[in-house]
Amino acid sequence: MRQIAYVDLTNRKVTVKPIPEDLQRMYLGGRGMGAYLLYNHSAKGIDPLSPENPLIFSAGFLTGHFANAMGRCHVTGKSPDTGKYGDSNFGGAVGPELMYAGFQHVVITGKAAKPTYLLIDNGQIQFRDASKLWGLDTYETQLRTWEDLQDPDVKIACIGQAGEKLVRFACIRHQMKRSAGRTGQGAIMGSKNLKAVAVRGSQGLTVKHPEKLMEITKKQYEYVRRTKIFEITKRWSNLFAWVVNNEREGIVVRNHSANFFPEGYGHIDVDIFLDKYSDKMLACQQCAMHCQHRFTIKEGPFKGITGEGPEWIAPVLFGAFAGNTEWDVALACFEKTNRYGIDSLTYGVYQGWLMDLYERGLLSKEATGGIPFNWGNPEAMFKLPDMINEGKGLGKVISDGSEEAIKRLGPETAEFLIRCGRGLTNEPVNDRILRATCLGDQTSNRGNDHLRGRCNLEFMGLPADVLSKIIGRPTNPDPYAWDTKAFFAIWQQHLNTMSDALGLCKFWTQWFAPDLFGFEQPLEVINAVTGWDMTKEELWQASERIWNMEKMFNVRDGEDRRNDTPPKIFFEPIKEGARKGLCLEPDKWNALLDEYYDLRGWSRNGIPKPETLRRLKMDKEPTHLL
């Protein structure tokens, strides 16, 4: 039986409810049910850091089952970073363990009187004292919690010092690398005095057709491990994307001043990382692809630093974006943010921004505490996380969100901090050259996001018939073309929504490579586990419903078309390189956005129409069924 636990930290009370089957079919689990629960358990305009903001841990619908790469867990709560819909997804073993402990979702509200951690233990939830854990980094917190419980098999999601200090881009971390990063879910945990969630479970998950599930999973596993992308990912992780995107001028360098980083050649190359730093590869639960590097810095001033990761965004943010060419510095800083529980993506954007301001003379040496914030200065890069941890200087300046940071540094600094329409710092990618990707990213409900709308198939040079077959409609494979891209973006958004709702890693889907999973393969697994007769259309509609539910959360707080607008810089022509002169043309962008709204059944102002909500059976929300 799939259950939800409601945890009230203020009154130390726990209530458990089963999830009715019709709601399971409508919202699945993970991100889907997370969206439903957040919409139903929060009121309009609540303060993200108030006790009323629920923090929802959600295992995916298939998480924990014998199914490939279905090991992910979702965290949902109104974002302290943007004040809009907030959620984040992480792998590892917390999600499956939640299922084995008897809960698909844990909805946490209120605020504990003193530092607390939750022990979710086979259907029981205990409130435990975390005063000894308060102030510890994310690795230490896990080690000490295991000590406290005398059980190293407990799976822990926790915050570091950043979450305790309510840094708006604090993340929730599990193991060394797995983190619910974007939108500041760690700050919500901190605001509730909740240091960690520890999970232990030994309840089995029943399967309707065990033999069928066995056959399907083995078949899918044998198929995927023979694909090229599997071979690539298990060796390079997604670090190969760093090379690819640098070569095709798809990244941003020195805070959006260029899109190509030739200085890095021979220094911050992927193969140098593999030879000099990577020790081995590790995996999330249930995933054969094992894409997680374990690295050690073996010599130099940072000798002995060990960590896990990095993914391709780390050499971009701690390398190109900050003008740094050395792996040592990038890895040491990356590892430091991991320890403090800082989301390295959002943080990296701020870091590059501060360096840009310093170089432009908009930031005085007094403001930086005497440290020169020149491009790639290791001292600055290494001290900034400490400043955040200590709540001092520039660290404090950026800790309270982008609006606050701009207020403190002056309005003239605003144009250099590139943010999307929802106020989230833009990812260090040059999306303006890709139409479907730009549309998919910018219309994401939590703010610009490669994990929601990035259409990777758009720039792989696929033949038109292959791409059209995957998308299910005639689709133009030219990344600069404007036609057929609105549906492409919607297809991608729905595929990714489905993955997050089921607990499936996107590295196993057609988000990542054309020969991986679409909707059919996970559907087979759903029907084998539940015995349902779900069709592809029903699964597609569930994804659409989830997307609209998230949208309605934002609409309730007053969002409209303006929030789907890309940053201004995307409308300015690229200054140099092979794609010189390319940009988003405003009229073409607006026509594309109109087409997107029409296809979604939304008004031209970006609001879901009543008949769309009726069609999706969500016009009565909030229904408070759970």
Add this chain to the structure above:
Amino acid sequence: MAVQTKTQKNMTVNAKVCTGCRLCELVCSLYKEKETNPAKARIHNEFYLMEGMRVPRVCINCANPACVPSCPIDALKKDKETGWVVMDTKLCNDCQMCVSACPYGAIRVTPDNDVIKCDLCGGDPQCVPMCETQAIKFGERQPQQVTHAREGMKSFLDKEITEA
């Protein structure tokens, strides 16, 4: 010492390449118990955060198994033909003596206090094809089998003990 009459096949473990995906646990429990539940799997993956190690614990059918003499009711036997350590599940009274005796932590106790042990699925271990990095392998028993297994599993245990 068991006398080898013909080629024997056995499980080998190499913890160094284990990624900790636990697919072995899941396939094991689904095959044996018809439910997905690592707590009822005959193989277990141990997790070491700071060391970056994931250690598969499964019976490697030792040449001189410590568990066999530990059993007070002779429910465990070393099969001369196959070389496997076989548990008579009907006879076993779940006293857990073998669990304490096994140096590899390969015999497990379920949440219902049943003692369970790998039986190699009768010669077709389901977990092995699911192991992408071949951290667990099923093949011809090698003369240095135990030494090899010790390198893979025990050396890490030793490190843990000396540094604790």
